[in-house]
Amino acid sequence: MGFVHVIISGKRAILEAIYASHPVSLIVMSDSLQIHNDVDTLLQEARRQSISIQTLPAPQFKQRYPHDTQGIIAQSRAIQTVALDTVSDPTKSPSLLILDHLEDPHNVGAIIRTAEALGINGVIYSKDRQVKMTSGVIKASSGAVFHVPLIEVTNIGQAIMKLKQWGYWIYGTSLENAQPIDETPINSPFALVIGNEHKGISNRISKMVDLNIFIPMVGKVSSLNVSVATGILINHMIKRPK
Numbered sequence: 338m339g340f341v342h343v344i345i346s347g348k349r350a351i352l353e354a355i356y357a358s359h360p361v362s363l364i365v366m367s368d369s370l371q372i373h374n375d376v377d378t379l380l381q382e383a384r385r386q387s388i389s390i391q392t393l394p395a396p397q398f399k400q401r402y403p404h405d406t407q408g409i410i411a412q413s414r415a416i417q418t419v420a421l422d423t424v425s426d427p428t429k430s431p432s433l434l435i436l437d438h439l440e441d442p443h444n445v446g447a448i449i450r451t452a453e454a455l456g457i458n459g460v461i462y463s464k465d466r467q468v469k470m471t472s473g474v475i476k477a478s479s480g481a482v483f484h485v486p487l488i489e490v491t492n493i494g495q496a497i498m499k500l501k502q503w504g505y506w507i508y509g510t511s512l513e514n515a516q517p518i519d520e521t522p523i524n525s526p527f528a529l530v531i532g533n534e535h536k537g538i539s540n541r542i543s544k545m546v547d548l549n550i551f552i553p554m555v556g557k558v559s560s561l562n563v564s565v566a567t568g569i570l571i572n573h574m575i576k577r578p579k
Contacts, residue, residue, distance in 0.1 A: 343413050343416060343470065343471060343472050343475060344402075344410050344411070344412060344413065344472050345361070345410065345411040345413050345472060345475050345476075345480075346402070346404065346405070346406035346407065346409070346410045346411075346472050346475075346476050347406065347407050347409075347475075347476040347479075348375050348376060348379055348407050348409060349375070349479045349480055350475050350476050350478070350479060350480040351364065351379060351409060351410075351411045351480070352375070352378065352379045352382065352480065353479065353480020353481070353483050353484065354411060354413060354475075354480055354483050355379070355382045355383060355386060355388070355411075356382070356480075356483075357480075357483035357484060358386075359413060359416075359483050360413065360414040361383070361386075361388050361411045361412070361413050361414075362388070362389070362412050362413070362414060363388065363389045363390075363391060363411070363412040364379075364380075364383050364388055364389070364390045364391070364409065364410070364411050364412075365390075365391045365392075365393060365398070365401075365402070365409070365410050365411075365412070366390070366391070366392055366393070366398070366408060366409040366410075367392075367393060367394075367395045367398035367399070367408040367409070368392050368393065368394055368395055368398075369395040369398075369408060370407075370408035370409055376409070379409075388411075395408075404472075416470045416475075416482060416483075416487070417487075418470075418487045418488060418489040419459075419486050419487065419488055420488070421461070421488055421490055421496055421499060423459065423486055423488065424458065424459045424486070424488065424500075424503075425499075425503050426503075427503055427504050427505055427526035428526075429458075430458035430459055430486075430526070431458065431525050431526040431527070432456065432457050432458050432525070432526065432527060432528075432529075432571075432574070432575050433457065433458060433459045433460075433461060433500070433505065433526075433527070433528040433529070434448070434452050434457050434459070434460045434461065434528070434529055434531065434567070434571070435460075435461045435462070435493060435496070435497070435528050435529065435530040435531065436448070436460065436461070436462040436463075436467065436531055437463075437493055437530055437531060437532045437533060437538050437539060437542055438463055438466045438467050438493075438532075438533050438539070439462075439467060439468055439531070439533060439534060439563070440467075440468060440533065440534055440535075441468065441534055442468050442471055442473035442474045442477060443473065443477045443564075444477075444534060444562070444563050444564050445462075445468045445474050445477070445478075446473065446474040446475065446476065446477020446478035446479075446481075446482075447477050447478070447564035448460075448531065448563070448564045448567050448568075449474070449478040449481050449482055449485060449487075450477070450478040450479050450481040451564065451567060451568040451571065452481070452485060452567070452571060453478075453481035453484050453485040454481070455568070455571045455572055455575055456575050457485060457571060457575075458485075458486065459485065459486040459487075459488050460485055460486070460487055460488065461488040461490060461493070461496055461528070462487070462488070462489060462490070463489075463490060463491070463492070463493050464489050464490065464491050465491075470482060470487065493542060494541055494542060494545060497528070497530075497542065497545050497546075498545070500528050504526060505526045505527060505528045506523075506524040506525070506526065506527045506528070506547050506548075507527070507528050507530065507545065507546045507547050508523070508527055508528070508529045508530065508546060508547065508548055508549070508550055508574070509529075509530045509532075509538050509542070509543055509546035509548070509549040509550070510529070510530060510531055510532055510537070510538060510549065510550065510551065510566070510570070511532065511537055511538045511543045511546075511549045512549070512551055513543065513549060514549055515548075515549035515550055515551040516548065516549070516550055516551070517550070517551060517552075517553045518550045518551065518552055518553075518569075518570055518573045518574075519553065519573065521548070521550055523573070523574045523576070525576055527574060529567075529570060529571065529574060530542060530546060531563060531567050532563075534563050550570065552566060552569055552570065
């Protein structure tokens with residue numbers, strides 16, 4: 338297991354961290370922040386968990402935290418990742434997502450947010466050449482990173498081989514020899530591989546998947562943002578109780 342030190346920015350992401358009992362040591366807010374219901378709830382939960390709260394004059398806060406923070410940040414000790422064998426029992430983790438070297442923090446955060454909301458049981462990503470779980474990813478995920486297992490591996494290909502040994506079907510998103518998602522029966526348990534924003538799935542990984550799937554397009558736009566496409570695919574693939 339590994340740990341990543343971060344600052345959490347944005348009201349929703351901070352509140353989700355607190356709800357998940359994530360180790361937040363300090364909340365810093367601007368004195369210009371308007372105390373609406375969501376902020377009041379956040380501060381009440383922080384006090385309930387004995388988290389220190391510090392208020393700074395707006396200019397000082399902006400100088401110290403120049404990025405878009407919504408006027409409030411949390412100092413967090415770590416985001417915890419889990420080992421791959423956490424999902425070795427597919428009956429407990431029947432649906433997984435694999436990120437094949439994505440680069441954009443907003444995309445990764447949005448994908449994790451959608452994955453958690455739709456019931457994905459774990460997100461696997463590479464230790465190298467992949468966006469880390471930074472403040473930008475956490476904010477874009479609206480705190481979903483605190484509610485879904487994050488599995489960092491050294492080699493995506495080796496992780497896929499392990500998943501196959503454990504009984505997972507591996508689906509890819511390359512257009513080569515792909516089948517339309519709305520005409521394809523989905524086997525469970527499964528892991529869906531999402532490729533890089535520009536290059537797609539790497540050639541090596543594409544050869545390892547059991548089947549490639551795609552979203553049929555009927556409009557004039559020929560492609561979708563990777564996070565939007567991921568949400569559509571997951572929604573089709575996950576089997577929910579009737």
